[in-house]
Amino acid sequence: MLAYAIRRLGQSLFVLVLMSFLVFIGVFAIGDPIELLVNPQADEVERIRATAALGLDKTFLEQYWVFLKGAASGDLGKSFVYNVPALSLILQKLPATIELAFVAMVMAIFLGIPLGLVAGLKPDSLVGRGIMAGSILGFSLPTFWVGLVLIMVFSVNLGWLPSNGRGETTLVAGIPVSFLTLDGLAHIAMPAVNLALFKLSLLIRLTRAGTREAVLQDYVKFARAKGLTQGRVIGVHVLKNILIPIVTVIGLELGSVIAFAIVTESIFAWPGTGKLLIDSINQLDRPVIVAYLLVIVTLFIVINFVVDVLYSMLDPRVRLGGAAAAH
Amino acid sequence: MSDPILSAPAGPLAETTPGAKGGVAGPWSRFRADFAESRLALFGLALLVVILLVGLLAPVISPQNPYDLAQLDIMDSKLAPGERSADGSTYWLGTDDQGRDMLSGIFYGLRISLGVGIASTVFALAIGLVFGLVAAYFGGWVDTLVMRIVDIQLSFPSILIALILLAVLGQGVDKIVIALITVQWAYYARTVRASALVERQKEYIEAARVLALGQARIVFRHLLPNCLPPLIVVATVQVAHAIALEATLSFLGLGLPITEPSLGLLISNGFQYLLSGKYWISFYPGIALLLTIMAINLVADQLRDILNPRLRK
Amino acid sequence: MSGPPLLQVDGLRMHFFTKAGVVKAVDDVSFSVGRGEILGLVGESGSGKSMTGYSIIGLVDPPGRIVEGRIVFDGTDLTRLDAAAWRGVRGSRIAMIFQDPMMTLNPVLRIDTQIVEAVQAHADVSRESALARAREALVRVGIASPDERLRAYPHQFSGGMRQRVAIAIALVNGPDLIIADEPTTALDVTIQGQILFEMQKVCRESGTALIWITHDLSVVAGLADEVCVMYAGRFVESGPVADILDRPLHPYSRGLIDSVPSRNARGRPLRQIPGMTPSLLSLGPGCPFRDRCTSATARCAESPSVTEPSPGRRLRCFHPNA
Numbered sequence: 001m002l003a004y005a006i007r008r009l010g011q012s013l014f015v016l017v018l019m020s021f022l023v024f025i026g027v028f029a030i031g032d033p034i035e036l037l038v039n040p041q042a043d044e045v046e047r048i049r050a051t052a053a054l055g056l057d058k059t060f061l062e063q064y065w066v067f068l069k070g071a072a073s074g075d076l077g078k079s080f081v082y083n084v085p086a087l088s089l090i091l092q093k094l095p096a097t098i099e100l101a102f103v104a105m106v107m108a109i110f111l112g113i114p115l116g117l118v119a120g121l122k123p124d125s126l127v128g129r130g131i132m133a134g135s136i137l138g139f140s141l142p143t144f145w146v147g148l149v150l151i152m153v154f155s156v157n158l159g160w161l162p163s164n165g166r167g168e169t170t171l172v173a174g175i176p177v178s179f180l181t182l183d184g185l186a187h188i189a190m191p192a193v194n195l196a197l198f199k200l201s202l203l204i205r206l207t208r209a210g211t212r213e214a215v216l217q218d219y220v221k222f223a224r225a226k227g228l229t230q231g232r233v234i235g236v237h238v239l240k241n242i243l244i245p246i247v248t249v250i251g252l253e254l255g256s257v258i259a260f261a262i263v264t265e266s267i268f269a270w271p272g273t274g275k276l277l278i279d280s281i282n283q284l285d286r287p288v289i290v291a292y293l294l295v296i297v298t299l300f301i302v303i304n305f306v307v308d309v310l311y312s313m314l315d316p317r318v319r320l321g322g323a324a325a326a327h
Numbered sequence: 328m329s330d331p332i333l334s335a336p337a338g339p340l341a342e343t344t345p346g347a348k349g350g351v352a353g354p355w356s357r358f359r360a361d362f363a364e365s366r367l368a369l370f371g372l373a374l375l376v377v378i379l380l381v382g383l384l385a386p387v388i389s390p391q392n393p394y395d396l397a398q399l400d401i402m403d404s405k406l407a408p409g410e411r412s413a414d415g416s417t418y419w420l421g422t423d424d425q426g427r428d429m430l431s432g433i434f435y436g437l438r439i440s441l442g443v444g445i446a447s448t449v450f451a452l453a454i455g456l457v458f459g460l461v462a463a464y465f466g467g468w469v470d471t472l473v474m475r476i477v478d479i480q481l482s483f484p485s486i487l488i489a490l491i492l493l494a495v496l497g498q499g500v501d502k503i504v505i506a507l508i509t510v511q512w513a514y515y516a517r518t519v520r521a522s523a524l525v526e527r528q529k530e531y532i533e534a535a536r537v538l539a540l541g542q543a544r545i546v547f548r549h550l551l552p553n554c555l556p557p558l559i560v561v562a563t564v565q566v567a568h569a570i571a572l573e574a575t576l577s578f579l580g581l582g583l584p585i586t587e588p589s590l591g592l593l594i595s596n597g598f599q600y601l602l603s604g605k606y607w608i609s610f611y612p613g614i615a616l617l618l619t620i621m622a623i624n625l626v627a628d629q630l631r632d633i634l635n636p637r638l639r640k
Numbered sequence: 641m642s643g644p645p646l647l648q649v650d651g652l653r654m655h656f657f658t659k660a661g662v663v664k665a666v667d668d669v670s671f672s673v674g675r676g677e678i679l680g681l682v683g684e685s686g687s688g689k690s691m692t693g694y695s696i697i698g699l700v701d702p703p704g705r706i707v708e709g710r711i712v713f714d715g716t717d718l719t720r721l722d723a724a725a726w727r728g729v730r731g732s733r734i735a736m737i738f739q740d741p742m743m744t745l746n747p748v749l750r751i752d753t754q755i756v757e758a759v760q761a762h763a764d765v766s767r768e769s770a771l772a773r774a775r776e777a778l779v780r781v782g783i784a785s786p787d788e789r790l791r792a793y794p795h796q797f798s799g800g801m802r803q804r805v806a807i808a809i810a811l812v813n814g815p816d817l818i819i820a821d822e823p824t825t826a827l828d829v830t831i832q833g834q835i836l837f838e839m840q841k842v843c844r845e846s847g848t849a850l851i852w853i854t855h856d857l858s859v860v861a862g863l864a865d866e867v868c869v870m871y872a873g874r875f876v877e878s879g880p881v882a883d884i885l886d887r888p889l890h891p892y893s894r895g896l897i898d899s900v901p902s903r904n905a906r907g908r909p910l911r912q913i914p915g916m917t918p919s920l921l922s923l924g925p926g927c928p929f930r931d932r933c934t935s936a937t938a939r940c941a942e943s944p945s946v947t948e949p950s951p952g953r954r955l956r957c958f959h960p961n962a
Contacts, residue, residue, distance in 0.1 A: 140621035145613035227731030259484035
């Protein structure tokens with residue numbers, strides 16, 4: 001187990017360095033930030049001074065080296081626009097994004113798995129067909145457009161929910177969160193639903209397919225032959241088997257939820273990292289873009305690692321270092 | 328297996344058993360029959376045909392050319408659906424802030440969205456196909472290298488990769504097609520490799536090798552056709568993905584330039600008027616986008632079911 | 641035999657209502673099993689023998705449905721039970737084991753979980769006493785060091801061991817009847833013998849009745865007291881095992897017996913039944929075997945009724961073998 005973890009960690013580190021290089025090349029090629037940052041009326045001396053101050057006069061490799069040295073000590077450079085460390089800018093916005101992604105994922109999981117189970121157990125019933133039709137629709141709805149329709153209905157027409165911002169937040173362990181106040185809940189409701197919709201459809205399909213396959217298995221028939229209640233047969237025998245692929249997908253989708261939060265945050269003006277990224281791209285704020293990507297990549301790597309561990313806990317057949325087969 | 332009745336060799340007592348009804352119908356008509364089994368899929372297909380025709384014929388069937396400034400009248404700006412213009416023509420879906428007929432705008436937007444989606448899919452398919460076949464056929468380090476790149480790429484959400492690429496490349500139809508190709512090729516490479524690896528083990532490839540056929544011939548005449556079914560399914564799904572992704576990127580202001588408004592850009596344009604209740608500028612292009620993606624998904628679902636040998640009964 | 645039998649299946653019909661039409665998987669089947677008796681239910685694949693087993697334990701899934709007949713078990717007609725009452729019977733008084741031991745145990749649950757839940761589904765006992773019963777059941781089917789086995793997962797066992805575990809689960813609540821659906825078919829021949837022996841011993845000891853579903857007459861020969869032969873969903877004939885094997889009356893049973901390789905027929909070509917099993921979908925009235933039967937006459941287009949040619953023997957045929 002330990003050797004496996006170390007090897008995984010090594011691989012992850014390699015991916016991280018590789019990504020940082022690719023990202024750096026890419027971002028390095030984006031426009032000339034000086035054009036945007038320095039007053040157009042400024043003279044040549046001023047421009048040169050600004051270029052030097054931002055370290056943009058050095059060659060690409062020098063800039064990368066400076067960046068790497070800084071990154072190793074947790075310094076990802078200063079934002080050109082805000083003139084504060086890019087990393088702290090990201091970390092300051094990260095809780096909002098994580099909260100949004102988390103609430104969306106919880107919604108998707110706690111609605112998607114039960115709905116998928118129902119649809120899988122009764123595929124030909126009206127309810128089963130209805131759930132499936134809903135999930136096809138959810139799959140086809142463009143996320144950003146759903147966001148607009150939500151605003152149109154609940155903010156403009158009905159006036160029930162606010163269309164932007166986080167609302168009132170409370171501090172939990174020094175981190176501001178929205179979901180503990182009524183106002184905050186009203187603010188997070190629409191963005192979370194918006195973000196959850198696609199994953200919800202995905203989980204419904206996945207659970208339905210898994211359930212349909214599982215109920216045909218002999219072990220389900222055997223479990224029923226033992227006289228177990230329907231609840232136990234489905235809740236333990238079926239669910240535990242279909243949960244294995246589902247947990248994997250949920251883990252992998254967690255990353256994509258954070259990425260798609262970029263869109264949702266832009267629509268609902270949710271002050272998270274996604275909105276920061278779009279703003280930074282528009283303002284050519286290179287250090288922030290790089291910092292965002294590295295933080296996200298790190299997050300993905302951590303998530304993948306956790307998913308692997310969870311997976312091996314759920315499925316005894318892949319359990320690492322398990323007992324040898326007895327005959 | 329040990330069933331004495333079923334496995335006994337044909338003896339003198341055996342009559343010639345009438346074989347199962349021979350396949351009178353060819354594979355194509357069987358495919359059509361299978362597809363038509365789902366009414367929902369047929370509906371999707373019909374819808375898709377209509378959408379493709381609208382996209383193709385947009386300049387012919389649109390009430391106006393929305394990008395010919397001479398045809399626009401700023402007095403007609405932001406008219407609600409069904410309202411009439413100064414010169415008496417009706418705007419069934421209303422007009423945008425420039426006084427552009429939304430219906431015509433949607434027809435033209437559909438054309439661009441479909442074009443970008445299909446073009447990027449075709450290119451990505453070609454690239455993925457080549458890499459996937461090469462990886463599967465040669466194996467070894469070539470395979471490892473290609474698949475590592477594919478794995479790393481697929482572990483990142485497509486929208487993130489596309490976003491960064493567009494941030495680097497800038498706006499334009501060509502740029503967004505490049506971005507969409509980049510995020511898509513890996514899916515094809517993985518699909519092709521997986522099915523090619525299965526096919527490679529089969530005897531007919533061995534037979535082709537024994538016949539000393541050229542490698543290119545084996546790959547393209549023998550391996551490729553047998554990898555097609557899963558590829559068709561993935562490609563259909565990916566067209567829908569590509570269209571949705573392009574719309575999203577355009578909505579974020581990183582996709583197409585304002586001179587070539589796809590559906591996503593139309594929706595984005597209407598966003599600022601949404602809060603004042605002028606919903607139609609965003610709403611109707613969204614419906615068009617939704618119908619397009621849904622039609623493709625319905626067709627893809629059915630294709631997946633009938634081309635999947637595991638689900639075949 | 642004294643008193644009413646433990647299980648009396650009477651005119652059972654179980655049909656599948658599919659899009660393509662009604663599939664008469666079980667069509668008028670009757671037999672009985674006495675307490676502690678072993679019945680061999682024999683037929684080819686598709687003869688409806690497994691479906692008969694599922695009907696008895698109430699595991700027929702839609703679109704399948706019991707349309708007619710009674711299944712009287714210890715005085716109660718099972719076909720009239722509601723879901724809750726069924727659950728009380730299943731696993732407690734009637735148990736079932738299946739063909740493929742690789743598939744019957746849940747791969748992601750430990751053995752102890754899978755046995756304990758079977759105990760606790762029917763008795764309000766603590767986990768400890770349920771475990772004690774589990775241990776006992778494992779020992780009875782010949783598993784040494786049960787404690788170690790209980791903590792393992794199915795994939796850590798061989799096929800034979802898994803089938804023993806499945807049998808232990810079937811036995812754990814001391815059922816009156818076990819339905820065994822070809823439980824040795826998927827196993828090696830040597831393991832097959834062991835399981836057969838074990839099963840027979842355990843049932844004799846505990847007085848458990850057994851319905852052994854199989855296509856393999858040689859298995860039945862050494863195991864069962866009575867045999868019931870099925871063909872195309874219908875009852876063919878039944879009687880004491882030695883009687884049937886020595887003197888099959890129905891041409892189909894005769895064909896089945898003749899197609900089993902035997903020692904004293906060495907060197908001679910094996911005989912086989914010509915033709916193939918008819919589709920249950922298009923099956924009309926009349927004897928389903930008549931197209932393959934050498935003694936068939938025009939009369940066989942009608943359905944023969946069940947006769948009792950001699951005490952303990954029942955038969956459905958117009959032209960029994962002499």
